[in-house]
Amino acid sequence: MTTLQRDSRTGGPVQGPPARGRAGSRLLSAERRSRWDVKFSPYLYISPFFVLFAVVGVFPLLYTAYVSVHDWDLLGGQGAFVGLDNFARVLEDRYFWNALRNTLSIFLLSSVPQILIAIWLAFLLDTHLRARTFWRMSILVPFVVAPVAVSLIFGNLFGDRYGLVNEILQVVGLDAVRWHVDTLPSHLAIATMVNWRWTGYNALIFLAAMQAIPRDVYEAADIDGASKFRQFLHITVPMLRPTIIFIVITSTIGGLQIFAEPRLFDNAGLGGSDRQYQTVTMYLWELGWRVRDLGTAASVAWLLFLIIIVFALVNLVLTLRIATSGGPR
């Protein structure tokens, strides 16, 4: 074996095999290789993230775009190039707009109360409680439960005829609610599942951020005679601004992609007999895996991607405003 050994600083050979035959060209290539090392190795070290992102992030995105401009059967594969026909079909389909409305409704019904309750919960957990760690850990329990299990349990609770929630309502003298039939009640039931699962998780993130707020600010407020509620409103909330923005953006992304809970709310998975609670991702799933029209499904995926970007930006602007007004500037 003829291994090349080089001085590590200069890159030149210190000792090598007898210079015979193609040794000259070998020297040249060794030098070139070492120059490349210096130039490109740093990029290699930071590459794993970018490679992974390219493989599981950028590539699917671009490939989805490619699929979306073709006739593409799930089983049959690629067909003819159809340009923007798939997008036009989706935008003309009333079920797409229906799904979009449902998604926004479920998103608002879940995200808004969820974030408000999470901040309030975190504020309570931040006070001097007995067995603090126990309480803090236990609010995370719903998050650990699999969404499928959550859907099954809540699906039972929200049964239209024999469900527990309706039985309680009737005991109190109220009318039974048709949770699976009427639009708004079905959205409320699904939002309840989402809230149950995510409120504790968000509360813990808020709690972590709250603990970074200097205690002397509160002490000063105490001395000034500010009530706990005023402290919460005028100190805690404004100082949580970056965290609030983070949570709003992540729950926007999550909320607009909601799938498991409404998908499992009935058995057919199309969101009720009149698609009362079909969300955009369920609509995408229906097109791709039931109608087996992957091209159109891909165009829905891209539309959803664009919608999420728009919403994330709008939310960013809104939360920046809300968090600045009223707080210390």
Add this chain to the structure above:
Amino acid sequence: MRHVPSKSTAALAALAVLGAGALSSCGSDSAADSDGTVTLSVATFNEFGYEELFEEYEELNPGIEIEHRKAGTAPEHQDNLYTKLAAGSGLSDIEAIEVDWLAALVEQSDAFVDLSDPEVEGRWLDWKSEAATTPDGKLIGYGTDIGPEAVCYRADLFEQAGLPSDREKVAELFTTWDDYFETGREFVGEQPGTAWYDASGGIAQAMVQQIEYSFEDAENNVIAADNPEVKEVFDTVTGLSEEGLSTGLTQWSEDWTAAFQNDGFATMACPGWMLGVIEGNASGVEGWDIADVFPGGGGNWGGSYLTVPTQSEHPEEATALAAWLTAPEQQIKAFESKGTFPSQTEALSDPVLTGSVNEFFNDAPTGEILAERAEAVEFIQHKGPRYADVNTAFQQAIQRVDEGKESPDEAWDSFLADLERIR
């Protein structure tokens, strides 16, 4: 001294590991081990009753190991199957499929091994194997079970309503759908708190299955919109729901499951595999029985096949296993284990089957009754590639009437609009 080149080697190696990690998760796990053992993976859903059979096969065939991948529900299995078929890798050596997906899969027959073999010829009921045969004579699936339909009923509720409750007498009550609905009107007249049948969708499904070309014609054109027979089923079922014969629930919903425990309804169309479902949902409820009759003649609801995807690395071994699993002797064992009713002609006259009684259904001779029902099936409904989409839209339209969201006329119009979406 060599650390400069080795650094880049390390980085490259790290990349290679990452890449390999990402790739290996999509690869097939079935491969011959160094000692010559062949591992065959078998993907099924719900209950096929194969657990003990796998052990038996491993004992009979040293060198074969079976890995069972069992999905909880058919849709879950279907999503997995379609995705991996589309991706071209990752399928098991044997994939179970449901009869409703067959037409779409026959169109992709290149993805499946041709299983036709003189040895298995004549093994199944004609219509069972014909459905899995491509136009050019290729057999893509071995039949497992079928779903011959009988009527299951609550003998105790029949008695309370003054109807005969003995299963021979009940079988004489209704041989046509008209008789069945007329008896239903009589029943709900006496027992207003209980519906006659479990779900409009189930009854509509049973009636549509008795029309050979209902949703699609022989060339697979969607004809549901113009088919008077389909319209008649729709009008009948939605009209009856307004008369209070139906629970108004959808099958498999939580309320439907709960209705078994709440005297929600008195009868239901029951294919063989439904017996286990009823026994599970109605556990503790006494009075269930089964009558050797089905309104309007015979009917088949459901049933499955075993296929060998061409992706399999061991197609020969997999074919042998699939053939063994679907042989009459083994299907009888699966029937004993989970009640899946055999599609093999020989198994239908097996004394184990014909002599079997079901304790839950008042010791009814279920094997004999269902074998009779299977004989009564003269043809099965033609199901083309768009069958499932049309059927879903049809069922949803009926459901909208049940839920009071639309009148029957509105629901029919919106069904027609849904059909426009289905290409």
